[in-house]
Amino acid sequence: MITVRSLTKRFGDFTALDDVSLEVEEGSLTALLGPSGSGKSTLLRVIAGLEVPDDGAVTIEGADATRVPPQKRGIGFVFQHYAAFKHMTVRDNVAFGLRVRRRPRAEVRAKVNELLALVGLEGLADRYPAQLSGGQRQRMALARALAVEPRVLLLDEPFGALDANVRAELRAWLRRLHDEVHVTTVLVTHDQEEAMEVADTLAVMEDGRIVQTGAPRELYEQPANAFVMGFLGPVARLDGHLVRPHDLVLRAAPEDERDVEAMVVRVTHLGFEVRVELVLPSGDEVSAQLTRAEADELEVKAGDILWLRAAGPALAVSA
C-alpha cells in the first residue's frame, strides 16, 4: 500500500503538485489519469524517489519513504522511452537489479529465465535493445523492473511511445500480468480508454491536483465535475446539463414537457452505432449516439424534427 499525504512540488514558478493526497491499495492497479502538465508523472516520480517533494510525505507499506533514495524503496519503475541499457543484452538488462544486489549466479540465471518466459522474450535473450521492437523493449523493461521483486510497480506512460495496435495488445497483456503477479501498481496515462480498461481505481488529475478518485465505472457515471466527465468520455450539452451522448433518447413525438425539440442535421453510420447530430431551437448543437436498431426504428434522416431527452445521469453546469 502506498500513502501520499499533502504533496507539493514546484519547479520554479510552476506548481506541478498542489497538496496532493492519495491512497493506493495493496495489490491494486491504480491509474493516474490527466492531460499533460497535470502533474501525474511528477506524482509518480515523487513516489519513486526520483523527485524530492517540497512538502508532504510518501509512505510505502507503512514506512515513511519521503527521504529514502530510489535505490532503497523497493520499487520497480518503467519509463515511457524504455530507458533500456543499450550496451547490454536483454538477459543482462533483466539481470541488472539482481547483479547489483550480488545474488548468486545460479539464482540470477533461474530468475531471469523465469521472467523472460513471463514476458515472452525467451528467444530474444541474447539480442541487444536496438534489435527489438518498441513493444518488445517495453516488455523487457517490465521484466527488468519485476526481477527485483518490487513492493510497488510504477509505470510512467509505458505504452505512450508505441503504435495503436501494439498499445492495445500490451494493455490487455499488462492486465493479465497484473492478475498473475498481484504487485501493487501505479500507472500514469493520458489515455482514458487505457486507464478504464486496465485499472481498478482511477485518480483523475488536473493542474497539479487530484480531482476525483474511484472505480472507473463510478467516475464515468458520477463524475465530480465537468472536467472529469469530459475527460472520461464524449459529452453532449443539453439545457445547461452535461450528458453522455448514449444517454440521449430520441422520439418522434414528445411524451412530456421535459422533452426538447431538435432538428437532425447529420446522420453518420459507424457500424454498430449511429451518430445523430442535431440542432436545438437555441442554435446549440448536440450529438446523440443510437444503436442501429433504434435509428432504424425512428427512420432518422437529416431534416427530421425529433424530441430529445436525457435518460441517464446528467451533470448540471452553469451556462
Next chain:
Amino acid sequence: MRGSRLALRLVALGYLAVLLLVPVGLVFWRTFEHGLAPVWASVSTPAAIHAFWLTVEVAAIAVPLNALFGVIAALALVRGRFRGKWLLDALIDLPFAISPVVVGLALLLVFGRSGWLADLPVQVIFAVPGIVLATVFVSLPFVAREVAPVLREVGDDQEQAAATLGASRWQAFWRVTLPSIRWGLAYGVVLATARALGEFGAVSVVSGKIAGQTETLTLLVEKRFENFDLAGAYAASTLLALIALATLLAMTALRRREE
C-alpha cells in the same frame, strides 16, 4: 549531381594531401632515404632512448590524470546543478585559448626560483614534474570536450533506471554511465595522447632541455634540427609519429573487437 559530388571529394582529398599527406610522407621518405641502418643508429643513441621513454612516461601520467578529470568535469557540466557552472565551462577551454609558451612562462612564475611555490620539497622547474604539469595543462580539454556531448546525448534515463533497480551511484557509473560514454572517452584519450606526445612550447620553457634528463622527443627533434643534424631530426620525428600512430591503431583495434 554526380560530377559535383566527385569534385567535392577531390577538393577534400586534395586539401588533405597537400596539407597532411605530402609533408608527413616526405618526412618518412627522407627518414628512410638511406636505408634502415642510419635511422636505427640515430634513434638508439642514449639521448634518443631517454627522450623516447621520457615522452612515453609524461604521456602515461598526464593522459590518465586528464581522463579522470575530463570525465568528472563532463559529468559536472552535463548533470551538475551548481552556481558558476559557466565558469567551469569557460575555464576548461582555457588551454585551447592560451599559447603553450605562455603556459610555460606561467608555470615558471609559480614554480620557478622566485615563484610563489619555489620552496617545494621536489624540484618542478627544469625537472620531470614541470614537464608533466605543462603537458597536463595543454591536454586538459580533450576528454571533457569529447565526453560532455555524448553524456548529453545519452541522457539520464538509464542512470535513473539503474537507481530504481537498486544500483548505488558508483555501481550506476561503472555499469551504465561509463559503458555508454566509452567511445567518447576513447576518442578524447586518443586526442589527449596525441597532444601530450607532441607538446613543444610549454615543455620547451619549463624543461630546461637537459639532454638525457629533461629532453622529450619534440625537444630532441628541435635540437637536432638546429644543429644541422637533419637525418637525426627526421628519424626522431618518425619515431614520434609512429608512437602516435600506434595509439590510434590500438584504439581502433579495441573498438573493432568490441563491436
